[in-house]
Amino acid sequence: MAVGRTPLLEEELKIVVIGGGTGLSVLLRGLKEENVHITAIVTVADDGGSSGRLRQEMDMLPPGDIRNVITALADTEPLMKKLMQYRFTNGTGLAGHNVGNLLLAALYDITGDFVTAVKALSGVLAVRGEVLPSSTQSILLKAEMEDGTIVTGESQIPLAGKRIKRVFLEPEDARPLIEALDAIKDADAILLGPGSLYTSILPNLLVKGIFETIMESDVPKVYICNVMTQPGETDNYTAYDHVRALYDHVGVEFLTTVVVNTQEVPEAFLAKYAAKGAYPVVCNMDKLKELDLTIVAEPMITFGEMYLRHDARKVSKEVVTILRQIISQQEGKR
Known part of the structure; x- marks a missing residue:
C-alpha cells in the first residue's frame, strides 16, 4: 500500500x-x-510524424502520446474530442499536423513550460485525473538489435526489420x-x-x-x-x-x-x-x-x-x- x-x-x-x-x-x-x-x-520519446516535427522545430517535448491520453481522459463533447484528433491532410506546413499537437505547441509557446501547457489543456478539456510526462x-530512444546494430529514434526502431535485444x-x-x-x-x-x-x-x-x-x-x-x-x-x-x-x-x-x-x-x-x-x-x-x-x-x-x-x-x-x-x-x- x-x-x-x-x-x-x-x-x-x-x-x-x-x-x-x-x-x-x-x-x-x-x-x-x-x-x-x-x-x-x-x-516522451516519440520522434516521428507531427510530434517529431514540432519537437525539432520548436525545441519542445513530443506532444502526440500526451495528446492521445488527454483526449481519452477528457470529459467534453464528442466534437471537441474529434477536433483534438483531427489531422490536416493539406496546407503548406499544416499537412500531417494534428490539431491537439498544435494546441499543446501553442500553450507551450505561451507558457514557456511543457508541463504547464499539459495542465492548461487538461483543465480546458476537464480531464479526469492527471497527465504527466x-x-x-x-529523450532519444535507441535500440540495440540482436545482430549488434544500433537503431536511433523511436519511429525507426519498428522499421529496422530486426529482432530487438534491448532499448x-x-x-x-x-x-x-x-x-x-x-x-x-x-x-x-x-x-x-x-x-x-x-x-x-x-x-x-x-x-x-x-x-x-x-x-x-x-x-x-x-x-x-x-x-x-x-x-x-x-x-x-x-x-x-x-x-x-x-x-x-x-x-x-x-x-x-x-x-x-x-x-x-x-x-x-x-x-x-x-x-x-x-x-x-x-x-x-x-x-x-x-x-x-x-x-x-x-x-x-x-x-x-x-x-x-x-x-x-x-x-x-x-x-x-x-x-x-x-x-x-x-x-x-x-
Whole structure:
C-alpha cells in the first residue's frame, strides 16, 4: 500500500498508469468510468510524424502520446474530442499536423513550460485525473538489435526489420519529472500497458528514478499484455516473452499480476492483421506460471470495422476488482 494510506474497498483508488500510444488511451477510456483517480505517466520519446516535427522545430517535448491520453481522459463533447484528433491532410506546413499537437505547441509557446501547457489543456478539456510526462528532458530512444546494430529514434526502431535485444535512452541519466515520482509514491496500484512494449512502456521505466521509485512501493504492479504482436517490435512474442522483456530491461522480477487475453480472433481479422505482419499474442500459461505471477487470463477484446482492441470497460472492471481484492488481503494481514 502507499505509505500512510489504507483505503477501504469503497473508496477511490489512486492508480498510476504508465505507457503511451493507442493502447494506453483505449484502457483509460474505460478506467475513467471506475471509482479511481488516474495519473497517467506518458512517454516522451516519440520522434516521428507531427510530434517529431514540432519537437525539432520548436525545441519542445513530443506532444502526440500526451495528446492521445488527454483526449481519452477528457470529459467534453464528442466534437471537441474529434477536433483534438483531427489531422490536416493539406496546407503548406499544416499537412500531417494534428490539431491537439498544435494546441499543446501553442500553450507551450505561451507558457514557456511543457508541463504547464499539459495542465492548461487538461483543465480546458476537464480531464479526469492527471497527465504527466515521465521526463521534461529531450529523450532519444535507441535500440540495440540482436545482430549488434544500433537503431536511433523511436519511429525507426519498428522499421529496422530486426529482432530487438534491448532499448536504451540518450541521455541515459535523463531526469524524471518530480510530480511523476510523487504520484508513484502515493499510488495504491501501478498499471503498465497496454501499448508498444519497447517504444511506449519501456522508455518510461528507463528514465532514471522512475523504476527505482516503483520498486520502493509495495502496491500491486499490473502489466496488461497486448492483444496482438507489433511488426518490427514484438514479432512472434508470447505473453511470457513480453513479461520477460520487461524483467530483462530493469533487472528484477517486479510485477505482481499479468492480464492476458484468451479470446480467439475471428478469421477475417486474422487475415487483416496478418497482412501487416501482426498476430495474436499467445497466452502460454505454462511459461507464465514459471514467473510466479497472479495470471488473469480472460476473453477481453472488442471489434471495430477494421481493427480489434482491448474491451476497455471489461478490462478496467476486471483490473479494479483484482486490485481491491489484493488491497483487502493486504489490509487483513496488518
